[in-house]
Amino acid sequence: MVKSWLDGVQRPEIVGVSARFGATLPRYLSEAVKGPALLTNPVTSCGKLSSKLSGTIALAMRGDCDFTDKAKVAQSAGAAGLMVTSDDEELYEMVCSRNESAISITIPVIMIPKSAGDNLRKSLSNGGRMVVLLYSPIRPVVDISAVYLWLMAVATVICASLWSNIVLDDQDQPSSVENINGAIEKEIIEISTKGAILFIVGASVFLLLLYVFMSKWFIKLLVVLFCIGSILGMQFIMVSLFSRMFRGCGRITLELPLLGEVTILSIVVLPFCVAFAIVWATHQESSYAWIGQDTLVR
Incomplete structure (x- = not known):
């Protein structure tokens, strides 16, 4: 150190x-x-x-x-x-x-x-x-970052198992067995054998390119893509939670050019998500950056 x-x-x-x-x-x-x-x-x-x-x-x-x-x-x-x-x-x-x-x-x-x-x-x-x-400090027996990551993993599993009950409003749930089956069928994504093979090949090629052409600009590109995906994921989760906590706020929409009809709640939480990702990206070398990274990953 x-x-x-x-x-x-x-x-x-x-x-x-x-x-x-x-x-x-x-x-x-x-x-x-x-x-x-x-x-x-x-x-x-x-x-x-x-x-x-x-x-x-x-x-x-x-x-x-x-x-x-x-x-x-x-x-x-x-x-x-x-x-x-x-x-x-x-x-x-x-x-x-x-x-x-x-x-x-x-x-x-x-x-x-x-x-x-x-x-x-x-x-x-x-x-x-x-x-x-x-100096060379003694490493702790239990890494705090590992404990934090484990807690986030457990919380992710718990939230995933209860997600439908958290984000769905009782009055919006299907009132019949037919509607329930129809809603379940809409959530099922069918992947053909050809699609699965193409995904495996594409992912393997990407990892190979990542290994061969690893450089500073490529790492920066991955950071940008990671931030974009994290912003969208964080925005979706926050909109869903706030819609559940404050009923009706997620239904107020606004018509925007190119984007079409979007909820005002999604526009409100977007700056926070962008700011969170930017703060993490600009402080990657700091000792506390792992907290933001683990949060964005989840």
Whole structure:
């Protein structure tokens, strides 16, 4: 875990991965390795450095030499720790290629995501004074996010089993067996063998394209599509619940160009759904973003 302060203002926490060599980071915040952040020169920390790093947490980019060589160069310049910026958002556990190099390294070494490293580098390049704090907190036995996700899953199952009784008004229910059978038949979607095969093939091709052409723009496209689908789903659920709680409000309609006849309630709740999705999309890197994501998924 990396805590940082830029000119006295605390920045979002960064999650990194410790190397399999060097010193072990302390478990508690009070014992964390702390010092001013400083860029290495050369940026990859390969070869002799042009500046002293006494008591600082060095920031280097990946490439040009082994991780152990970067750590030895930073340590010889007096650094108290080393942060290595990854080539992308994925983090890799840094290993040593030579045992003798690992034994001689006594400073902690961690890898951080590319976006986080670029933000730190940009702030330091602009003349900002940054202080970083490195530690490795003990992971809780029970993950709060997993508990929250489990509760949402159980609630989803319960709501799905009671959905028809919640959203349907008693006076709107069919009054005869024939009407009931007709309503059930309308809710049944028939899928042919050909349609099922095409769906499986299409989904497989999409997953293959996702794996081959994974890039930043593609991820952003998926985020946009996810937000659109989540907005529509959240709007439908909220309209159904409010229609049940406040009888009659869901029947007031309004004629709009292109959209035709829509309920005023759906128009009222739409801005909230859009705002919720936008807030989640713009705060994906925050520690609490999983709450919004799990809510949108459900």
